[in-house]
Amino acid sequence: MKSAFISIIGRPSAGKSTLLNNICGEKVSIVSPVPQTTRNKIRGIITEDAGQLIFIDTPGYHNSDKKFNHYLKDLAGSSLEDADIVLYMIDTTRPPGKEEGEILELLKPYFSKTLVLMNKTDLHGSNPGTAAEFIKEGAPEIIDSGSVFPVSAETGKGVRAVIDRLFEIAPEGEPMYPEDYYTDQQPEFRVKEIVREKAINLSRQELPHSIYVEIADMEMKYKETGEIKKLWVRAFLVAERESQKGILVGHGGENIKKIRSESSKELNGIFPYHVHLDLRVKVNPKWRRNDDILKKMLY
Ligand SMILES: Nc1nc2c(ncn2[C@@H]2O[C@H](COP(=O)(O)OP(=O)(O)OP(=O)(O)O)[C@@H](O)[C@H]2O)c(=O)[nH]1
Ligand SMILES: [Mg+2]
The missing domain is CATH 3.30.300.20 (K homology (KH) domain)
Incomplete structure (x- = not known):
């Protein structure tokens, strides 16, 4: 049996919570068009014959001097160390820019356990080529290992391929939660x-x-x-x-x-x-x- 903790990280509004909900098939994490909607580490769980994956949705990573934003940033950053696998989500409708560069820098020590998700491919403005260029430049090893996946968290397109890969690379282990659990929230x-x-x-x-x-x-x-x-x-x-x-x-x-x-x-x-x-x-x-x-x- 496989069992893994998977941290989802990315800029505010990249679609992290939408992805979690799509994967779990339930509303686990709240979603809005306003950046910085998620304020906690939210767990969503799926159990299949192959094992159990525990996803941790995090607050959008955003640099700012405000105390409130520091808390959110620390929460997101602290989820990386404990994760078996990191899902780094990029919004392909926005140019990468400085903030995206900062996230890539933060992820550097974890590149070997990172999959990149290029999200919002269903939208007209989506430009996966630009996102791929950005990754190629900052993290060529991720491109080389074939760990980049185009997805639409909204429609679910491409998400199954990500789940299959996650089960493939997840470590062996026993499930942490009963099989009918999709979240641990009170x-x-x-x-x-x-x-x-x-x-x-x-x-x-x-x-x-x-x-x-x-x-x-x-x-x-x-x-x-x-x-x-x-x-x-x-x-x-x-x-x-x-x-x-x-x-x-x-x-x-x-x-x-x-x-x-x-x-x-x-x-x-x-x-x-x-x-x-x-x-x-x-x-x-x-x-x-x-x-x-x-x-x-x-x-
Ligand atoms: N069209 C489209 N919209 C998406 C997709 N993924 C997310 N969205 C929209 O993007 C907005 C932000 O989505 P969230 O899932 O809340 O983003 P988040 O990364 O969790 O944002 P924070 O919690 O603020 O960091 C919402 O309006 C979603 O409906 C997608 O694949 N396609
Ligand atoms: Mg969110």
């Missing part, structure tokens, strides 16, 4: 992430980085048989400023109602029991500069 974390995704996708571009979700209260209700009947959750969408709170709430509370109903719909599709969500908005000024909050939230 319900509380999944609720927070789904609500954050809906809030990002229903907000203006400048808002998403300023929000996080806090669970104030969560209670499982059981049937007499001991089965879970209902999960009752009270959550807060937390913004940095009053003005942002206003945007999240929307005119007559319209926006927050929409965030709540879209979140509820998705949560009820994910969990095998009914989820009741009570969602409110509050302000926590400058939370992105607060170490205590960041430590609790980003891990």
